[in-house]
Amino acid sequence: MSEAEDSHVFNIDKSNFSGWFSEILKTADLVDLRYDVKGFVVYRPWLMRMAKELYSSWEKELESRGHDPTLFPVVIPEENFEREKDHVEGFSPEVFWVTRAGDSDLEERLALRPTSEAAFYTLYSLWIRSHSDLPLKLYQSCAVYRYDTKATKPLIRGREFLWIEAHDVFETEDQALAQVESDIETTRAILEGLLGIPMLFFRRPAFDKFPGAVDTYAADALMPDGRAVQLPSTHNLGQGFAKSYGIIFEDAKGEKRIPHQTCYGPPISRSLAALISIHGDRKGLVLPFPIAPTQVVIVPIIYRGHREAVLEKCHELAEALKQAGLRATVDQSDRNPGMKFYYWEMKGVPVRAEIGPRDLESGAVTLVRRDTGEKTQVNFEKCLEAVRGMGMDIVDKLRERASEELHDHIAEADDMESLSDHLASRGGFVRIPFCSRDFDGEECAERIKELTDGEVRGTIFGDDQVPENLECVVCGEPATCFVMVARSY
Amino acid sequence: MSEAEDSHVFNIDKSNFSGWFSEILKTADLVDLRYDVKGFVVYRPWLMRMAKELYSSWEKELESRGHDPTLFPVVIPEENFEREKDHVEGFSPEVFWVTRAGDSDLEERLALRPTSEAAFYTLYSLWIRSHSDLPLKLYQSCAVYRYDTKATKPLIRGREFLWIEAHDVFETEDQALAQVESDIETTRAILEGLLGIPMLFFRRPAFDKFPGAVDTYAADALMPDGRAVQLPSTHNLGQGFAKSYGIIFEDAKGEKRIPHQTCYGPPISRSLAALISIHGDRKGLVLPFPIAPTQVVIVPIIYRGHREAVLEKCHELAEALKQAGLRATVDQSDRNPGMKFYYWEMKGVPVRAEIGPRDLESGAVTLVRRDTGEKTQVNFEKCLEAVRGMGMDIVDKLRERASEELHDHIAEADDMESLSDHLASRGGFVRIPFCSRDFDGEECAERIKELTDGEVRGTIFGDDQVPENLECVVCGEPATCFVMVARSY
Numbered sequence A, B: 001m002s003e004a005e006d007s008h009v010f011n012i013d014k015s016n017f018s019g020w021f022s023e024i025l026k027t028a029d030l031v032d033l034r035y036d037v038k039g040f041v042v043y044r045p046w047l048m049r050m051a052k053e054l055y056s057s058w059e060k061e062l063e064s065r066g067h068d069p070t071l072f073p074v075v076i077p078e079e080n081f082e083r084e085k086d087h088v089e090g091f092s093p094e095v096f097w098v099t100r101a102g103d104s105d106l107e108e109r110l111a112l113r114p115t116s117e118a119a120f121y122t123l124y125s126l127w128i129r130s131h132s133d134l135p136l137k138l139y140q141s142c143a144v145y146r147y148d149t150k151a152t153k154p155l156i157r158g159r160e161f162l163w164i165e166a167h168d169v170f171e172t173e174d175q176a177l178a179q180v181e182s183d184i185e186t187t188r189a190i191l192e193g194l195l196g197i198p199m200l201f202f203r204r205p206a207f208d209k210f211p212g213a214v215d216t217y218a219a220d221a222l223m224p225d226g227r228a229v230q231l232p233s234t235h236n237l238g239q240g241f242a243k244s245y246g247i248i249f250e251d252a253k254g255e256k257r258i259p260h261q262t263c264y265g266p267p268i269s270r271s272l273a274a275l276i277s278i279h280g281d282r283k284g285l286v287l288p289f290p291i292a293p294t295q296v297v298i299v300p301i302i303y304r305g306h307r308e309a310v311l312e313k314c315h316e317l318a319e320a321l322k323q324a325g326l327r328a329t330v331d332q333s334d335r336n337p338g339m340k341f342y343y344w345e346m347k348g349v350p351v352r353a354e355i356g357p358r359d360l361e362s363g364a365v366t367l368v369r370r371d372t373g374e375k376t377q378v379n380f381e382k383c384l385e386a387v388r389g390m391g392m393d394i395v396d397k398l399r400e401r402a403s404e405e406l407h408d409h410i411a412e413a414d415d416m417e418s419l420s421d422h423l424a425s426r427g428g429f430v431r432i433p434f435c436s437r438d439f440d441g442e443e444c445a446e447r448i449k450e451l452t453d454g455e456v457r458g459t460i461f462g463d464d465q466v467p468e469n470l471e472c473v474v475c476g477e478p479a480t481c482f483v484m485v486a487r488s489y
Helices: A017-027 A045-064 A085-094 A117-127 A173-194 A240-245 A268-279 A307-323 A337-347 A357-362 A380-407 A416-425 A442-452 B017-027 B045-064 B085-094 B117-127 B173-194 B240-245 B268-279 B307-323 B337-347 B357-362 B380-407 B416-425 B442-452
Strands: A075-077 A096-101 A104-112 A136-145 A160-170 A200-203 A215-222 A228-238 A260-265 A296-300 A328-330 A351-355 A364-369 A375-379 A410-412 A429-434 A455-460 A481-486 B075-077 B096-101 B104-112 B136-145 B160-170 B200-203 B215-222 B228-238 B260-265 B296-300 B328-330 B351-355 B364-369 B375-379 B410-412 B429-434 B455-460 B481-486
Touching: A017 A268, A045 A136, A045 A160, A045 A173, A045 A268, A085 A240, A117 A136, A117 A160, A117 A240, A160 A173, A160 A268, A173 A215, A173 A228, A173 A260, A173 A268, A215 A268, A215 A380, A228 A240, A228 A268, A240 A260, A268 A380, A296 A307, A296 A337, A307 A328, A307 A351, A307 A357, A307 A380, A337 A351, A351 A357, A351 A380, A357 A364, A364 A380, A375 A380, A416 A429, A416 A442, A416 A481, A442 A455, B017 B268, B045 B136, B045 B160, B045 B173, B045 B268, B085 B240, B117 B136, B117 B160, B117 B240, B160 B173, B160 B268, B173 B215, B173 B228, B173 B260, B173 B268, B173 B380, B215 B268, B215 B380, B228 B240, B228 B268, B240 B260, B268 B380, B296 B307, B296 B337, B307 B328, B307 B351, B307 B357, B307 B380, B337 B351, B351 B357, B351 B380, B357 B364, B364 B380, B375 B380, B416 B429, B416 B442, B416 B481, B442 B455
Parallel strands: A296 A328, A296 A351, A410 A429, B296 B328, B296 B351, B410 B429
Antiparallel strands: A075 A104, A096 A104, A096 B096, A136 A160, A160 A260, A200 A215, A200 A455, A215 A228, A228 A260, A351 A364, A364 A375, A429 A481, A455 A481, B075 B104, B096 B104, B136 B160, B160 B260, B200 B215, B200 B455, B215 B228, B228 B260, B351 B364, B364 B375, B429 B481, B455 B481
8 A cells, every 4th residue: 555545544533533523624635724824724625515515505595585695895894893882892802804905004994704794784774765675685605704712623613714694684573583493494404404414403591692682593513522513593683783773664554663683694614514523434524415526436346358348337327427417426546446445435425336347247336335334236227316315315314323413412410510420421412400591690601611611502492391399500599491501612 | 657666767878888887786786886895895686696607607617627616715924925026016005904803913914815826826835746736726716805096896896806716737838828728718608608798818918917927818808988898817827936835746757846827817796797788788787698697587467357367377487497497587566567577678687478368368478588679479388498599599699799899899000190099989999010029018008008098908819910011009110019909997
C-alpha cells in the first residue's frame, strides 16, 4: 500500500468523537482549516456540493410554503442596527465592523450582518402599507458573521457560517404562531425526512431566547459525545421589531395596526456538521442518499482480457442512472478495487456497484450499501429500481438508528445529584422538574450550569405536563414545569 | 382604472434609456434602491428568481467543463492580500476594511473580498504538490465588494455585486490558453444561448487589464444608449500569482515547476442588467424563456355562468405545464383581464395563455407572445408543445434582434473627427487603426477619451488583421492593429 493510498484509509472509533470529527474533516477533504483567519474555513468541493443540495432542498420547501427569495446587502448601517434595543444589546459584542474603504474612514460604520432583522425590517416599513401586502414571507440564503469569543469549532461554531433566514410578517398573532408550526414542519421535512436527523423541539427559556423575540423555538440534535447541538430556530417576534422599525399596516376596516412577525434560521453549516457526526462511523462518512454528491460509485472489477467489456458495462450503468437523475460515477483510477472500496466508503457514498466478468456473464450487478455493508446481486435491468429503493431505505435506517440513539439518551432526574450523574456518565437530555413555567428561572439555570455543565434547553414543544408535588431540583420551590437539561455545543 | 392598477401600466420609450431603466427597476419590483448604503441594493423576488436561475445555469455549464464548487471566506487578511504587487495596487483603493469586532480593534485588518485571488491562491499553494493535482479548476458563487468611487448605477456598477469566480491552475501555458477559449465558449453558451445577448469578445489593452494578469479577455454587450457594458472577463494570469503565492508542482520527471493560471468572472448582476436593458421595450420587461420566473401566465377570461369551468381548465393547463417542468401560474386576482395583460407584459412573462368560454367549446387556448404580441390558437392537447416551441423561438428572435442592433452599431473610422462623430451621433463600437500592437498606446487611448469620451476596448478576439498604410488616428504613427472604441459603463 503506497503512502498516498494509505492516506485514504480511515479507521477511527467514534467514541473519541472530537478526534474522529477533526480527522474526517481532513481525510474526506471537507473543509480546510488553514485559512489565516480564526473561525473562517474553506468549503471544499465534496462538502460544498452537499451544502448546495441542502440549500436547494430547504429553499424548495420554504417556497412550497409561500416564501419568496430575496437578497439584502451584507452590511447594515449602525443606525439601523441600533433601532431595536434588546436586539442590539444581544448582538453588539459579536459584530464585525467595516470602518474604512480605500484610504478613508467611512462616515458611518457598517455592521457585517450577524443576522438581518435590521436590514429587512427597515425596508419592510416601506413595503408594507395595507393588509393586502400581508402575509409577507421572504427568505435569503447567505453567510452571516459573528465574532463569537467562545472556542470555535469548524461547521459547528464559526465566525462565518452559512444559513437561510426567513422573515415573515402577519396581520394576526394566530397567523404568526401558525408560522412557527409551519417552520417546525419544514425543519422536520428537511432534517428528519431528507437527512435522517432526529431532533427534539424546544421552547427556549426566556433568558436564552433570540434578542428582541417574544419566544424562541429551536430544535436540538444529539451529537455522538452526548452533547446537544442547536439546529434551526424559529422566533415569534411579536410586535416589538415592528414598533421599533415603524412597520404599520391598514387593516380591512381602514385602521392602522401593528403586524406580528416571525423569523426562522435554518443553519446550513451546522446541519452538515450534525449530518457528518451523527451518521458517520469507523470507516468515515455515511451520507444520506438525497444529499450525497455521488450517490452511486461504480467500481469495475477487471481481470485480464475482460477490461473493455467490463468498462463498457460500467459506463452503460452510469449513463442509465444519470438519465434517471441520479449522481453516479465510474471509478476508473489506477487504484486496485480494495483501495477504491476504502476510499469511497470513507467519502460516504451510499451505494457501491461492482461489475466484474462474472457479472457480465450472469447479467447481474453487485450492490453494496454503505450503512450496513450488505451486498445484493441484482439483475442489470432492475438496477435503477434497486438503487432507488436502497437509497430510500438507507435514509430510513439511518434515521431509525439515530432515533434510537437519541431516545436512549433521554433520562429523567428529580434531584441535582442524579441530574449531574446522568450528564457526566451518558450525556444526552435529562428531564427535570423546574421552578418556573415562565422561564424566569435564570438563577436556577445558572446554578445547574455551574454544578453540572448542563444547560436548561427549555420545555419540549407541546409538553404541557404540570409536575404534581415535585420540587425544582435547584431551589426546592414547587416545580411548575418540566425542562430538559443537556451539555451543549 | 384605480391608482393601484395604474401603477402597473408601463409606457416609456426606451430612447430615454436612463429614465426607462430606473422606472422598470421600480415598476417591476426588481431592486429597491432605498437601502441606506450607497451602492448596495436589495434584490426583490422577481429579480432574485432570475439571479438564481442564472447562477444555476452558469454553474452547470462550468461543472460540465470540469469545475468543482468551493467557498472561501468573505474576508482576506491584509498580509495575504498584499502578496501580488500589481494586484494590490490595482485593488487597494477599492477595498472595504473590517477593522473592529465587538469592542476591540482587530490585530490585523481584513479586506472584504473585492475578488478572491489572494484567498484562493494562499491555499492553492498548500493543495498543489504534484502534476497529479492539476489541472485544479474551482469556482465559487458569491458577492464581492468594491468601493468604486465612480457614480454607482444599480446592477451595472454597484459596491456589492453578485458574480461567480473560477480559478484554474494548469501545468502548461497552452492548457491555460485553451481554458481562456473554453471560458469564452461558456460565456457564449449562457449569455448568447440562454439569454439571447450578443457580444463582442476583446483582448483588452495592457493598461486596462486585470491587475496582476498577463492578458485580459472580456466580452462587451451593447446597451440601448449606445454604450458598451463589460460582461464576463477571463484572465490569463501567467505565472505571476503562482510566484507570489508560492504555488509549485513537481512534474512527471520529478522537477519543480511553476504552474500557469487563469481566472474567469461571470457577473450575475450585470448580466441581469444587460438582459433587462437589451430586451425590454416600451411596455416593460421582455424575458427570455429559460430565465423567466414565470414562463407562462394563464389568464382566465370569465363570463357569467362559465367561471368554474374556465378556472378548472386554466388550472388543468397550469398543472400540465408544471408537470413538464415549466413555471406556470394562473392569475386569479380580481383585476380585469386587460389589467392582467398589462401587468404581466410589464413583468416580461414570455408567454400568456388565455382561456375563455369560447375556448372551452372549441377545445383551444389562445397563446400570446410577449416579444411580438403575436396570437396563436392552439389545441389544448398541443399546448405544451406549442409553448415549448414558442419559448425557444422567443430566445432566438430576441437574440436576432439584439444582434442586428449590435451589428448596426459597429462602424469604422480612420480619423479622429469621424470617430468622434460616430460616437456622438450613434454610439456603439468604432473600429480604428491604432499605433500599438502590444497595447502600450495608453497615451493615445487617453487622448481619445479626452476628445470623444470613448474608450479603447481592445482588439476583437482573433482579429489579427494588420492595417496596411494606415495611421493611428491619434498620433499619426503607422498603425499596427485595429482596435474598437466605445463609450462605456
